Amino acid sequence: MHLIWLIPLLPAFGALVNGVVGVRYFSKRTAGLLACATMAGALALSLYAFFELLTLGPEAREYVVRPLTWISALPLQLKDGSIGSFSIPWGFRLDPLSAMMILVVTGIGFLIHVYSVGYMHGESRGAYARFFAYLNLFVFFMLMLVLGDNFVVMFVGWEGVGLCSYLLIGYYYEKKSASDAGKKAFIVNRIGDWGFIIGMFLIFSVFGTLDFREVANAAGSMPVESAGFGTLSVITLLLFVGATGKSAQIPLYVWLPDAMEGPTPVSALIHAATMVTAGVYMVGRNAVLFSHSPETMQIVAIVGVATAFVAATIGLVQNDIKRVLAYSTVSQLGFMFLAMGVGAYAAGAFHLMTHAFFKALLFLCSGSVIHAMAGQQDMRHMGGLKKHLPVTYVTMLIGTLAIAGIPPLSGFFSKDEILFRAFQSNKIIWGVAVVTALMTAFYMFRLMSMTFFGTYRGPAFAGAGGHGHADTGHGHASAGHGAAATGHGEWHGPHESPKSMTIPLLVLAVGAIVAGLVGVPAALNGSNDIEHFLHPSFSVSAVGGTHEGASADLAEAPEGSEGGSKGAALSGFAHASRPKAAASSASAPATESEGIAAGKLAAAASHEAVPAEGGEAGSHASWAVEIGLMLLSVLVGITGMLVAYRFYVRTPEIADRLAQRWAGAHRVLSNKYYVDELYDATAIAGTMASARGLWVFDAKVVDGAVNGSGWLTLFSSWFSHVIDKYVVDGLVNFVGAVLEEGSFVFRRLQTGLIQNYALVMLFGVFAFVSIYLMSR
Amino acid sequence: MTEAVIFPLIKIVIVLAAVLATVMYIVLLERKVQAWVQVRLGPMRVGPHGILQPLADVLKLFVKEDITPVMADKWVFTAAPILVLVPALIAFAVIPFASNDMKLFGLPISGRIADVNVGLLYIVSVASLGIYGIILGGWSSNSKYPLIASLRASAQLISYEIAVTMTLVTVIMLAGTLSMVGIVDAQARQGMWFAFMQPVAFFIYFVGGLAETNRAPFDLPEAEQELVAGFHTEYSGMRFAFFFLAEYANMIVVSAVATTLFFGGWLQPFPNVSWLWWLGIVPGWMWFCTKTFMFLYVFLWVRATYPRYRYDQLMRLGWKWLIPLAILNVVVTGFLKVLLKG
C-alpha cells in the first residue's frame, strides 16, 4: 500500500517512453505492448493496494503517503488574518473512495488499452505510438486526480486529464471537426476549472490548508449553513462549477457530444468511464463541505436531474450511435449528481462505478459496430447486424439491459438506490428522474433496435449473406479501419471484430452484470457492502449517526498525526509539524462537535424530510416503499424497452408519424434545444466582439501610445542631436579655434632652435641668481 | 731648492739622453737581429760591423727636406709628431730605474725622477694621450692612406688599452699600491715576481704592449704593403724622425713597465739562493736595464718571426679573447686574494 505512488508513475513511464522514443522508433506491436504492460502493472498494484486496504478495519481504511515535497512552506495570510503555511506535498491518499476509483480507472483503462490495440490497428506507426502515449498520459493524470491527498495535486490531475482529452479528441487533427471539438472541450473545461481554482483559493484562505482530511475536519467543526448562503456554500458552489465543467452538466455539457469526434476507445475511456466522473468524484471527496451547505446540495440535485432529463430528451431523437451514447452519458452523470445532491454519496459513487462498466461496454460495442460498418455511425444505415456480429450484439444487449435498470444487472441496483434516495428527499425530483429513467430505457433500446434488429439498411457489399467469419477476420478489420480513417475504402461488409476487441467486451459485460452485486440493498436482504465500504470517505458528513462521526474521527485522528509526522519527515522544516497539531486539535473538539453537528443535522434532516443515513439500520418503515420503487423502476425500464421495440422494430412508421405530429418538438430536440446556437450567439459572439473591441483598443490606443512614445523618442533624440551639434560641438570647436588662433602667436616661440630654448633656461638661471642676490 | 729643482733636472737630462741613445741603437740592433734571423749580416759598412750606422741615419734625417703638403692643416701637421713623442718621453718620469738607496759621489739620490703615488695610472693615462699624435698626423696630412692608418691605429690602441689596463688592475690588487716603487717593493716583500704569480696577466700585457706600440705582428697602422708607410706617409725629415723615436721610445716604456710590474724592476734574481751571492754585486740599475733589453730583444724577435695579422683578426683577438681573459683574470685574482687572506 505504501507503493500507491507507483501506480500513476507506471503509465507516466509508458507515456514518456512511447511519446519520446516510441513515436520515432517503436513498432505498433512494441508500443501497444508497452502501454498495455504499464496498465497491467498499474492494475495489479491497484488490486494489491485494494486488498491490503480491505484487511484494515472498516474505519481505519485510510492511508496517506507523501514521497516528496512539491511546494515547501511559504507563509500566506488567511482570511481571518492568521498566517497559514502553504506547503504542498506530493501526497497520495488511499481510502475506500480513491481505492474504488483507481480500480475503475486502471481496470477499465487496461481493458480499453487492449481494445485499442485492435481498434487503432489501421493507424500509421507514429500515430499509433502517439495514441498510446496520450492514453497512458491520460491514465497517469487520472490517477493523480483520484489519488491526490490535497486539492493542488488533484488539480494537477484535473488539468492533465483536460489536456489529454483535448489531445485525444483532436487525435485526427487533420479533420477540422475533430480539432474544433478538441478546442471546444478544452475551452469549456477552462470555464469549469476557473470555478474550481477560485474555490481552491477560497478554501485555503478560509482553512489555511489544502489537505482533504484537514479541510474536512475543519469544515466538520463548522456549523451547517442551513440558513442563508455562507462561505462553505460559496466554496462548494465554485467547486461544483468545476464539476459541471468536467462532468458535462448544464450549462457546460455541450462539449461532450462533440467529443465523440475522437476515436471510440477514447470516448469509452474518457467520456464515459473516467474523466467525466471526475466531477462526481470531487464532489464526493468534498462530501463534508457539501453536506454543510444544503443550498448547494439543492442546486446540485436540481442541476443533476435537469441535465439528466434534457440529455435524455435529446438522446431520444439522435441518429448518430455515438452521440446517443454521449447524451446517455450526460444524463447518467446527471443521475450521479442527483445522488450527490440528495446526500447519497455512496449511491452516487456506486452508480459511478456501475456506469463506468456498462457505459464503457456500450461505447466499445458501438466502436465495434462502427468498425464493422467501416466508419458508418448513422444508425439509419444499420440494422440487422445481429447475425453479423453476435458477440457485439450479446454484450451490447447486456449493457443496454444494465443501463435500463433491469435486475439483476448492475445498473438496476445503483440507479434504484438513487431513485429511492431521491424519493425520500424530493418527490418532484424523483418524478423527473423516473421519467428520465423511462426515456433512458427507451432510447437505449431504440439504439439496439435500429442497430441490430430489423432489416439491414446499410450499403450493399460483395457476397451479402455468404460470409464466413473465420476467413474475413483480420483482413476485414484492417479494411474497415482504412475506411474508418478515410471514410471510404474497399469493404467486405459487416463482420465481427478481432479478438483483442471482443475479449474486453466480454470482460466488461461480465463486469456490467456482476458489478451491482456489491451494492444489493438491505431491502433485498443484501448487505449494502459498497455503502459501508465507501462510508469512511464521506464520514464527518451530514448523514451518519453520532457514533459513526465520532468513530470516524477517532479513526482519522491517528491518520492525521501520522500524515503530519510524514510531512515533518519529508519536508524538514518547523512548519511541517503544523498539520499534525491541526489534526490533533481538530480531532479533539471533533468528537463532541460532531455530536452537535449530528444533532443539528438530525433536526435539519427531519425538517427537510430526509431520514438519517442510519435509516437502513434503524427504520424499517420505508421497506415497503423501497420495494415498491424497485418494482416501479423495473416496470419503467421494461415499458421503455417494449415501446422502443414496437416503434422501431415492429412498425417503424409509428416513429415517423410521431415525428411528423410533433415536428416542432422533434426539430428542437434533434437540434439539441439550439443550445450550441445559443452559446454561439451569446458567449462566443460576445467573446468575439469583446476580443475585436480589445483588438481595436490595442491597435488604436496601445499601439498609438507605443508609436507616440517612439515618436517622442525620435523627437527628443533629434533635439539632443541638435543640441549636441550646435551647442556642444560649437563649444568644442570654439575652444579649438581659439587655441588655433592663439597658437599663431605663441608657436612663434617654438623655433626649433635648441639654443633659444637654452636661452630660456639661461633666463631662468639669471632670475634665480638674481633672487639669491636680492635675498642676501 | 737643490733637491727640488736641480737633481730632477739632471736626472731628466740623463734619462732623455739615455733613451735617445738607446732608441738609435735599437734601430741598429733591430736590423742586425732581423739579418741574423734571415741569415744575413745586416749593415756592415759604416764603422766596424756597422757600429756607426745610427749616426748616419740621424744625419740623413736631419739634412732631409722637410715637406708640408699643400692641403695639410699646418699647425696640426706640425703638432702631431710632438704629440706623439712627448707622452712617450714623459712616461719615463715615474719609472724606477733603481732603488732609493743609490749612492752617487757619496750623497744619496733616488733612482727615479718622481715617485707619484698614482704612478701606474699616470703611465696609463699618458700612454693614452699618445694616440692624439697618430690620429692628428693621419688626419692633418689630408691623404687617404694616413687617415685610414690613423683610424686603424687609434682603434687598435683603444681596444688593447682596455686589456692592458685590466692586467694592471690585477697587478695593483697584488701589490696594493699604484706607486711603481711600491709595486717593486711588494714583489721584494712577497719574494716572488708577479710574472710568476700572474702569468696570464703578463702574457696579456705583453701582447697588448706589442699592439700598443704598433709592432709586428700588430703593425697594421704602418703596414708598408698596404698603406705605404701608415699614418706618417706624408712625413719626412725630422718630423718623421719624431714618429720613429716615439715608436721605439714606446717600446722602451712598455719594456720598462713590464720589467717593473712583472719582473721585479731593479731586484736581483734569486736573492735567497746562497751560492748565487755574486749576483748581488751587480747594481740594481744594471739589472733593470738588462731585463728591459731582454724585453726589447723579444720585441725584435717577434717581429722577425711572426706574420702580420689581418685587421678583423686583430680586433677579434683583442675584443673576444684578451679582454674577456683579462676580466676573468681579475675576478679569479680577487677570489684568490680573498680566500688566501682569510
Added chain:
Amino acid sequence: MITQTHFLVLSAALFMLGVVGVMTRRNIIIILMSMELMLNAVNINLIAFSRQLGDVTGQVFAVFVICVAAAEAAVGLGIILAFYRNKETINIDEMNLMRW
C-alpha cells in the same frame, strides 16, 4: 693666498664660457664640447669643495660627473653621426624639424 673663492670664480668663468659657446656656435660638435667645458667647471667646483671640507665625497661626485659626461658624449656623438648621415650637415640651425 688661494681661497675657495678663487676656484669658484674660476669655475663660474669656465661655466659661462661654455654657456657662451653653446649660445653662439652653430657647429653642434663644438656645442657639445662647450657642454664638456661646463661639466669640467662643475668638477672644479666639486673638487674645490671637497678640498675645502676635507671630504672625498666631492671627488666621488666628480667621478660620477665624468661618467655622465662620457655617456653624454657617446650618445650625443652617435646622434650627430646618424643625423649627419641623413642630412649631410652638423649645423644646428638646420636641425629644426621639431617645430610648427
Added chain:
Amino acid sequence: MAEAVVFYIFAALILGFAVLVITAKSTVHSVLFLVADFLCVAALYVVLQAPFLAVIQVMVYAGGIVVLYLFVVMLVNLKRPPELHADPRRLGRLGLVMALAVFAELAAIGAYGWLKPSGFDGSLDSKNIEQVGRALYTDYLVPFEVASVLLLVAMIGAIVLAKREQ
C-alpha cells in the same frame, strides 16, 4: 705662494684654452684646445690634492672622450663649413649678453666671499685613492652601479645610433 702662482697660471691657461675652444674656426683645432684645457684642469686637480681625479681626468676625458670627438670630427668631413647657414631667429648675441650678466652676478657672489676669506682648512691626506675607492664602494655603491649601467646603456645606444642600417 708657489700654489698661487701655479693656480693663476693654470687658471689663465684654462680660460684661454676655453676661449679658443669656442672661437676656433676649425673644429679639429677646438678639439685640440679642449684637450689642452682638460690637461690644465687635471693639473689644477693636482693642486687641489686630488691626484686620482687628475689622472682619471686625463685618462677618461683626454684619452677617451675627446678621442671620440676627434673621430667624429674626422668622420664628418664637411664639404662646406657648417656655420654658413644662419637662422635669423637665433638670438646668439642675447645669449652672450645673458651669459655675461649671469657671470657678473656669480662674480658678485664671489666678491661677497672675498670679504670673509676662507682658506682650505680641511686637508686630504696622501691616501686619496684609497679614500675615494672606499667612498665609491661603500657609501656610494648603488650610484656607482647605476653609473655603470648608465654607461652600458649609453654604449649600446651609441652603437645602435651610429650603426649604418643595412
